[in-house]
Amino acid sequence: MGLIKEPEGVDFIIQSPPLTDIERLEISEFIRKSKLKNKQFVKLTIAKKKKTIEQ
Numbered sequence: 001m002g003l004i005k006e007p008e009g010v011d012f013i014i015q016s017p018p019l020t021d022i023e024r025l026e027i028s029e030f031i032r033k034s035k036l037k038n039k040q041f042v043k044l045t046i047a048k049k050k051k052t053i054e055q
Contacts, residue, residue, distance in 0.1 A: 006012055019027070
């Protein structure tokens with residue numbers, strides 16, 4: 001993937017509209033679930049490694 005350069009004399013200004021309260025809550029919930037899922041995956045991985053070492 002290459003680097004995209006701005007043409008001479010052109011400025012790209014990107015401005016996102018503000019999030020609504022509902023969107024903010026949905027994003028927070030997604031992040032919370034993602035962190036929980038990752039935490040559970042790490043616990044399973046550690047448990048599998050311990051089981052392999054003990055055998």
